[in-house]
Amino acid sequence: MPKLRLVTILLLSGLLVLAVAPALAGHGIMEKVKEANEPFDSLQIDTPLPKNTVQVKEEYQGGAFWVLSRKDSIGRFPCSRCHGKKKSFKREGAALAHGDIELVHGQGEERPECKSCHNEKNLDLLSDKKDREIDFDHSYQLCGQCHFRQKSDWVGGAHGKRHTYWIGKRVVWNCATCHDPHSPRFKKRWPSTYSLPLDK
């Protein structure tokens, strides 16, 4: 008799474990994430748009978003101020002819040259491989023609960075805010500090 009782107890406890286990497993973070499909009101906090922003001509999964503009941070923009009928002295040539620009972008035959990106007919604009005119503020359209993987990550949010706020209107940095288009790899430099080993 005691043997039978033991078997029943074992069986019952086994059933209990089977019933409880999925409930326990269901509280993990991945489950919470998978269950959360309701749209989130990210405009509940009204974040100020930075001064120099333009709306991106595409949408991300959450709708419209904004990008930091470029034209106001290019030193001698508009380019047509010099690239036009304006006369200049020969002796100024070296300083004015972008002698400081070193093109370290791409390798081998893929290497772009000036006119790969700059619009020859109108230097205030850029142009892509299909000769479509592209505004400097929307240079992501140009970069994206080769760097399409980075572009789609940038639109979605896995590449690049947001400006100041995680909530509110989505404002992101432009490609050229971080990368120098003529030399897009980040310059090597010293780290700002150091870290102690994990157990210290």
Place this chain on the structure above:
Amino acid sequence: MKCDRRTFVKGMGLTVAAGGAALSAGCSSMPSSGEEMKLRFHEYFKENYRLMTQLEKEQTVERLARLAKLNHDIDVQVGTQEPLEQVLYGYAFNVSRCEGFMDCVTACVKENNLDRNSKTQYIRIFEMEHGETDVGSGDGKYFHEVPVPDHYYMGVQCFHCESAPCIKACPTKATWREPDGIVVVDYDWCIGCRYCMAACPYWGRRFNWGEPHVPRAEITKKQHYLGNRLRNKGEMEKCTFCIQRSRNGKLPACVDACPTGSRVFGNLLDPDSEIRFVLKNKKVFRMKEELGTDPKFWYFID
């Protein structure tokens, strides 16, 4: 110098025994005024943050701001912002983008008023050889220009685990998980036993062995009760996803400072957020996932 709990109680006992009325007698540094003594008295007998009423929260925050004025001659704003509804914070770190500049670390130290004497840092960045996955093998004291070939950089900080072992280890319930997922510490409720530090498998917690020192000019004045307000000796502290920033909609200081965009922060419950995009479209992993701590911090590769 401030008075810690033990010397305070000891001193109080002595003065009471001697029939004295001065509560401050046990402290190594005398409060400079009656006002400060009164403030410290009320601070000492306040509740755990989670049990405080809104009024009590406002009162303690006011006292803390006044004490900062008296002790450091600065005007701080200590906030008690509540978590936002339908928000659960998550973080992702791109190991193929980080180039080891460590600007995140310095931004964090500055934002969170970390002790400069002991060089306390919440974030660690390790230079790792390609193919190596054990973060213990990484070198944090690299002394050369970065990045270097055949290496990658891995950041480690508090992962704000959903099932955090540090919370379970705390004997005084001084640390807990907020509804928006941030694991916080009530510094005034911490007894400094460091059990949480031992329980954390990610070395995410920091202890104030000495009186923390922050140069007066560098103190971040926008503070939160559970975040970057000034701590005392013998108290545990940790990353709070910059609670004083994130609850106001801002990105944590490390995310804001990152020059390579390796850090992604956002709301896990928002299906349109960047962090959800990363989880859905990228190869992600978490550190020591097999421990079942369920961290809200993912590493991802491009």
